[in-house]
Amino acid sequence: MNITMIGTGYVGLTSGTCYSEMGHKVICADIDEEKIDELQANHCPIYEPGLQELIEKNRLRGNLSFTTDIEAAVNSSDIIMIAVGTPSLSDGSVDMSFVEEVAEKIGRVIKDYKVIVNKSTVPVGSAEKVRGIIQKLTPIPFDMASVPEFLREGSAVKDVLNGERIVIGVDSEKAKDMLLQVHQPFGIPIQVTDIPSAELIKYAANSFLAMKISFINEIANLAEKVGADVLEVAKGIGSDSRIGNKFLNAGIGFGGACFPKDTLGLINIADQVGHDFTIMKEVVNVNRKQYLRVTEKLQEIYSDLSGKTIAVLGLSFKPNTNDLREAPSIKIINELYNLANGNIEVRTYDPISMREARELLPDQVEYCSSVENAIIEADAVIIVTEWKEIVDQDWPELIKLMKTSVVIDGRNCLDLCEDEGGVYIGIGRKKIRK
Known part of the structure; x- marks a missing residue:
């Protein structure tokens, strides 16, 4: 054809x-x-x-x-x-x-x-x-x-x-x-x-997956307050075949070209015909603020971020793409500058998307050639995108390069424990001890 x-x-x-x-x-x-x-x-x-x-x-x-x-x-x-x-x-x-x-x-x-x-x-x-x-x-x-x-x-x-x-x-x-x-x-x-059903299927599929992400992120936020571990909760509910284990990875929210746009699009479609799609509006609201979890955790350690050096690892909204549309990294880095009134050193590393990021981030951001270069003498590291090049590092050894070994894992992708030195903070995680 x-x-x-x-x-x-x-x-x-x-x-x-x-x-x-x-x-x-x-x-x-x-x-x-x-x-x-x-x-x-x-x-x-x-x-x-x-x-x-x-x-x-x-x-x-x-x-x-x-x-x-x-x-x-x-x-x-x-x-x-x-x-x-x-x-x-x-x-x-x-x-x-x-x-x-x-x-x-x-x-x-x-x-x-x-x-x-x-x-x-x-x-x-x-x-x-x-x-x-x-x-x-x-x-x-x-x-x-x-x-x-x-x-x-x-x-x-x-x-x-x-x-x-x-x-x-x-x-x-x-x-x-x-x-x-x-x-x-x-x-x-x-x-x-029929054509209208096909058009709606796409929005319904992406919005349902976005809803699963926002749901598990809210469970993670609740888990922190009640002393539970979101990884255990996700494993428990994901083993139910009616629920499934996909899109139950708690973190800092969804980004990219599809989920943010399609959730808003579905809400607008509903509004046009007089239907108040309340549940989807909450999915969007949860996601809009979820990225703040990592900066809030950072502030619990450093009440004043002025003069600090923070390494941000991963820029694209997910691994294996250079797409920065609605990427949490952009919001997080801008928030760091805002919290420190500009008096902060932000270093970042991403294996693919640093060129694209230069057009979106403040000029002061330092782009590094490796994970090691980004975290040397850093006061804290924030993991934003779970690239294999980032996750597969020898983290117990790597954190020894830092000024203060504080790791905030926005994707729950590491298996660190505090007995290995420093402070490891995930999203919805209990403190890990061996």
Whole structure:
């Protein structure tokens, strides 16, 4: 099948490349000339394990190409997938302007029948909105569909090629048959449903997972007050098959491009139809303040942070990505400067995302080449992202390099005990003693 993917962000580039891996002829189109130039030079503009190799492989096979010529791309394919950004607006609603611009472009250049698919995460009713825009501009027949993505940054290639389900929302048999041809080679269970249900499935899935994270974080905050250990609690409830053990890792909250945006988006969808989605509003509220747990714990040790040296390890919102959108690290570092009135030395290390962080953090931040360089003579270290390069250090030896051995583990990823020297503080953890 011939497919055009409009938008080369995480969703568009990864999905388009993986469709080409299945043998489809894929054109990835974008108006960003610099990004397309990079891709045509076989340079992947995002950090995503395995993606660079698949791009090179499928360009050599002739299954994958990149262009800024949207008109040519649209009219060279049977299926057009819209995968442009849909950021949150200040009121929590979804910015549909990029999707609408693409719809207008399609409407102006389409020459024959196409299946037009919303691949971006968009509110319920978006397929009808896109349909209306295109129909005003052309008499050419087409069908709309919704095929939401369920990829996770850091394991996006695996999630597309070996996902747990594919959801296809359609309202015509022709579109259904064509999209089944596209997706059956993946060998993944396919759910065919109506378009509004497909649109809502994506929001419901991400919001439910976000709810699990906020729930276990509140349990962690409660555990500290009643003398329990959240790791034991999570193990106990996670062994119940009705609950499951995934997304029960207490810490400093969720970030990234999806959960913060989709929880707000679901609340806004509900507000638009007069439904007060109270439980989801609390999920958002819990997450907004959870990152403060590490700075509060730091202040319990140092009531005055002025003149202190704090090492912050990990910047990306999760391991195996360089994405800093809604990353707790950015909020934590800014809060440290705020608490010390700027009179503080903050050093940081991240194996991938320090270049991107320079555009978001105060100029005073010192970027280090290793974990060791970050923590030498530090008064405390805060672990924000559980990169393997950080977790796998010899921590009992490493903390001997610090001025004061204070480790605040925002991800509960270390197995330190205070008998090994210094102070180790997790989230919702009891003091660990051997």
